[in-house]
Amino acid sequence: MAGHSLSTAVVGSYSMPAWLERAKNDFLRRRITAHDLEEMHDAAVKAAIKDQEVAGLDVVSDGELRRDNMIDYFATRLPGVEIDRGSKASYYDFYDSAVRNRMPMAPLGLVEHFRFLRRFTDRRTKVSVTGPHSLVKRIRNQYYPTEEAFAVEIARIMNLELRELVRAGAEQIQIDEPYYSGFPEDLPWGVRAINTLVDGVDARLSLHVCYGNRYGKPSWEGSYRYLFPAILEARISQITLEFARRGSEDLKLLKEFDAPFTLGLGVVDVKTHDVETPAVVAERIREALAILPPDRLSVNPDCGLLHLPREVAFAKLGAMVEGAQLVRRELGG
């Protein structure tokens, strides 16, 4: 599916309210019930959707506010993953999790949360899932002979869930693979796992690769050059990359390797509280337009907005939308 010209979206997560962090910790320490926490999740998700709509985004997500972190939301849902429930002190920590036997096939329950999102917005929607490569870097493998075999198994299970999401109406699904940047040598099998994951999934599929956003800071540094040419084998329609913090140097790689994807262009730095002006955002988009035509360009933050205070996240989204509008007007759109 083709992208809409300079359409705007979040990468996935929205600002996590401090009160929700406290509630998640209270739940972890058995001070509140799962029902109470779920009610708070519902309220927080509705507020996140509303903020995205008011900021003027074309595509909205549920803000990923139900997730403890990008790993545990999936690790606790994947069949056959054993979780040590006492292994984390804070909700944001990773559980100690392991696979010790062959993983069975079973639904993950993502559809229910997608339907909640769908019920509260008329905008186009995006669902993000953590990719198999990132998951195998955090879930201990004590059964499969190789990391690749483990990743492909996870991809096979999650593929069914993605198909269910499409049946439920999901049009845009994003796969997050930040760990590629830490383990570039894994990329060939990482891409094979992606292709298993998206096999037969009839949606606009994007792949988000960044340099990490754990605790709101990068986990690695480097150049996206490591992605090429292996990434060209990925059966995705869009690649979503961070450029606001790191600069636009790597944009030329898309041209150099004649990448067939549309680009989700990171125009907002999520690792600083300084809010970009619309003019800065517009300039970043113009730089990308020198490489790709507008119908192959979407606009988004560098990564999730999870760690930013709500007022900063909201202001950044507003600036992003305004910056995109500036360029659209220049293009006569």
Added chain:
Amino acid sequence: MIIHLNYLPKAGETGAGDVLGALFALLDQGRLDPEMLPHLRLHLDWIQYKANFREPVTVRRAADARGERMALAELAVDLRRTSREHVVDDLASALASMGTAPSGSAAASSRAGSPDHGDRVVVDDWVPLGDSSIWQFNRLFWQRLADWERQSGRGFEAALPSGRSDANDPAAVADAVADFWTLLVELDKRGQLPAEIFALEIGVGSGTRANLWLDRFKAIDEARATGFYPRLRFLLADYSLPTLDRAMSAVAAHRDVVSMIATDALNPLRALSFLRYKILYVHLTNVYDNLPVDELVRRDGQLYLVETRAYVPGPLARTIATAHGIGTDQLRPTIARLLETGPDLFGDRERGVAFWRAVWDGLCLEERLRHLEGTADVPLPPGLHGDDLDELLANAPADIRFHISRGAVESFVNTVPLLHPRGYLQVQDIFVATMDEYRQGFRGPGKLDGSVVNWVNGALLRAVGARTGYDVHFAPFRYRPASRTSILYTTLRE
């Protein structure tokens, strides 16, 4: 009355029995109201620093949010500085200043901290400890270090309790360099070593440590032919330009790889934001213990913020005033001018420094305990969240007085964003690693020759570190026997 006994005196020193005997004598003489006893706490603490801001017997009253006196009262006795002969008089005088009337009476409900607090010249208003003028004195010291040292006749490191700084221990420096060099090799192997290798020293002292570090790094690099030294960008950061100048002279042999930058240790990010996520190694020695700190007290489940008021005891105030040709009533404004303009205030720097040193020598802190409704009322430094404090308190002793090391926390959260994703922070300082250790005594503030020293709440830093993506560890400083220094180091939190 509850007695907190944290110090067993040596033979010949005043003992707990002497203090109790003195209190009973005062009770018999009608100079101690028996109705006070249920709310009185007697603290016989180990006082970390012999030189500090307390008189041998200190009294602390609790006050509510409006400043009205509450029932809780504390008597703190420094057994090392109280003699058997004077303990009755010292206690009597302290109790008199506390007010011995029963709770609810007119005297008891008078405003805590009213001017009627004995023979002293008050220098401050009541403020949380972190806002006390002692921190202005501290800042003045580092800004006008050379003036102070010229008159004292010794360098600030010689004035430390151990007579030298653990920062400059050659074996410790060698180990620090080896760790760093190993990191560089690992990054290099993975092709992740940046072209420029940034290292940062915050709080440079005399520059001795930086020079030792650079000598060692260059030697290892040359011996192993790794070629890292020419790529090194070593930054000396300090808020005192004279100190930076002195340190730059010390590292003259490494001038090609060293730069200096005026930086507030509370917010290195402000001056160095262009290096966000780029610095592989940040080191500080004895900086955190010199940054502003607040103190919290929990008694009977209630939380209190320690408020202080700086003063100079009356006899000393009169001596200083006479020696400098001013009236005692002019002492407070003269001190304010000293803190604002520095020691040139009399038009004669030597005389100004003498005045400064005399005031510092005599400066004391009066304390009161401001009641807080809960942790939501605690003035938290940036980076510390209320639920972190709740968790710390949930696992702390029920009765506790501890530091909110707000300067250290602020510095920490404004430093770690400078770290490269594989970089680390190392801090040599005096840390209280667990809240339980606060049971064991009073950890400051202490008074060094011109500056303030304070133990740093490591448990707090551990909580703040976890929130910012770092595990914070403490290792004992094993290079000098009986050293109280620890080494804080960060590792990445997955």
